[in-house]
Amino acid sequence: MLKYALLGFLSYQPMSGYELKQRMDSSTTHFWHAKLSQIYVTLKALEEEGLVESKLEEQTERPDKRNYQITEKGQSELSRWLALPDVSLSPKKETIILKLFFSARLERETLLTQLRLQRDLHRQQQAYYRDVTPRAIQAAGAEFAGLEKDALLWEATRKFGEDYEALYVRWLEDCIQLVEKQF
Amino acid sequence: MLKYALLGFLSYQPMSGYELKQRMDSSTTHFWHAKLSQIYVTLKALEEEGLVESKLEEQTERPDKRNYQITEKGQSELSRWLALPDVSLSPKKETIILKLFFSARLERETLLTQLRLQRDLHRQQQAYYRDVTPRAIQAAGAEFAGLEKDALLWEATRKFGEDYEALYVRWLEDCIQLVEKQF
DNA sequence: CGCACCATGTAATGCGTTACATGATTTT
DNA sequence: AAAATCATGTAACGCATTACATGGTGCG
Numbered sequence: 429m430l431k432y433a434l435l436g437f438l439s440y441q442p443m444s445g446y447e448l449k450q451r452m453d454s455s456t457t458h459f460w461h462a463k464l465s466q467i468y469v470t471l472k473a474l475e476e477e478g479l480v481e482s483k484l485e486e487q488t489e490r491p492d493k494r495n496y497q498i499t500e501k502g503q504s505e506l507s508r509w510l511a512l513p514d515v516s517l518s519p520k521k522e523t524i525i526l527k528l529f530f531s532a533r534l535e536r537e538t539l540l541t542q543l544r545l546q547r548d549l550h551r552q553q554q555a556y557y558r559d560v561t562p563r564a565i566q567a568a569g570a571e572f573a574g575l576e577k578d579a580l581l582w583e584a585t586r587k588f589g590e591d592y593e594a595l596y597v598r599w600l601e602d603c604i605q606l607v608e609k610q611f
Numbered sequence: 612m613l614k615y616a617l618l619g620f621l622s623y624q625p626m627s628g629y630e631l632k633q634r635m636d637s638s639t640t641h642f643w644h645a646k647l648s649q650i651y652v653t654l655k656a657l658e659e660e661g662l663v664e665s666k667l668e669e670q671t672e673r674p675d676k677r678n679y680q681i682t683e684k685g686q687s688e689l690s691r692w693l694a695l696p697d698v699s700l701s702p703k704k705e706t707i708i709l710k711l712f713f714s715a716r717l718e719r720e721t722l723l724t725q726l727r728l729q730r731d732l733h734r735q736q737q738a739y740y741r742d743v744t745p746r747a748i749q750a751a752g753a754e755f756a757g758l759e760k761d762a763l764l765w766e767a768t769r770k771f772g773e774d775y776e777a778l779y780v781r782w783l784e785d786c787i788q789l790v791e792k793q794f
Numbered sequence: 795c796g797c798a799c800c801a802t803g804t805a806a807t808g809c810g811t812t813a814c815a816t817g818a819t820t821t822t
Numbered sequence: 823a824a825a826a827t828c829a830t831g832t833a834a835c836g837c838a839t840t841a842c843a844t845g846g847t848g849c850g
């Protein structure tokens with residue numbers, strides 16, 4: 429599905445693999461992410477399928493870069509995917525919750541350390557979505573005219589990230605209290 | 612990490628691969644899941660590592676089954692893993708949010724259909740965690756004595772699932788309103 | 795008679811991570 | 823002088839999904 433994330437970004441403007449990675453990191457990390465190496469591999473596959481086209485751009489000040497552009501076939505494939513109804517829920521894997529599930533026999537203090545550490549991490553993440561991400565959205569929306577609707581949706585996804593982290597922090601605080609009182 | 616999920620379940624009592632799958636489905640699906648085929652493969656690997664041991668049990672009424680038991684080495688490996696601090700957040704992949712992020716140019720009605728479908732799915736899921744899962748936890752806790760602490764933690768993880776789905780439903784409702792009014 | 799459930803596995807394929815490999819420029 | 827950033831890729835490995843393969847029992 430990384431395919432579609434890349435097509436999505438390229439539907440706004442041509443970009444290199446490196447830049448795609450940066451865009452992803454600053455906007456979709458909390459619901460979609462990828463490593464650079466995988467992005468390069470996937471771009472190659474997309475090109476073989478004819479969904480994108482690339483040309484090598486020579487740069488003097490920086491290393492040459494390969495610029496990818498979405499094709500018409502790519503655009504329609506993206507639209508087709510966006511319109512495809514999702515009839516099931518995205519499966520989740522949350523290591524920390526799995527650990528907690530089996531932690532009844534763990535030492536009380538070890539468990540508390542674990543929970544507090546995660547609480548702090550999720551607090552930081554929440555602050556990030558609250559304070560940093562809005563600027564990235566603003567910047568991206570200001571690049572071109574006519575992205576008003578896009579910006580509304582981007583903001584909605586950001587909000588999900590913030591709310592999710594807030595929920596997580598609250599839940600972890602409850603877990604900490606539970607262990608402190610009952611273990 | 613499926614390894615540790617299996618060790619976790621086996622730390623309560625010996626079980627077959629088939630039963631492990633059922634236990635997982637009824638208790639950890641919302642934060643950890645696996646296919647049967649993968650469970651069988653992983654159990655074999657665990658046995659090669661000496662973390663579990665198995666013996667074939669002959670049954671008359673049903674097909675023979677291979678019963679797995681955790682070894683002492685397996686127990687200590689599980690404890691070691693549980694105590695290992697998690698210093699990073701579990702990465703998430705949410706297809707529907709990724710789609711929404713790129714959906715500004717999608718037909719209004721297609722987008723609304725997509726969002727309403729997901730809202731319904733998450734509502735169902737929330738009801739499941741609220742109404743069905745508590746009974747599974749009760750049943751599991753009642754199997755043996757001395758699982759009081761375990762049951763408290765299981766309930767905490769169930770609560771996370773319910774709260775998460777509630778958040779998701781609320782967020783999707785907001786998205787639907789947004790699209791209805793501004794698109 | 796057909797379907798669901800019990801029960802276990804292998805093989806092919808796909809997707810993702812980590813490590814390896816290179817090298818220039820810019821900032822601290 | 824060292825570290826970060828820009829920039830691209832390959833190879834090995836690991837984990838997960840899907841499809842294939844088999845076969846008995848119980849219920850409606």
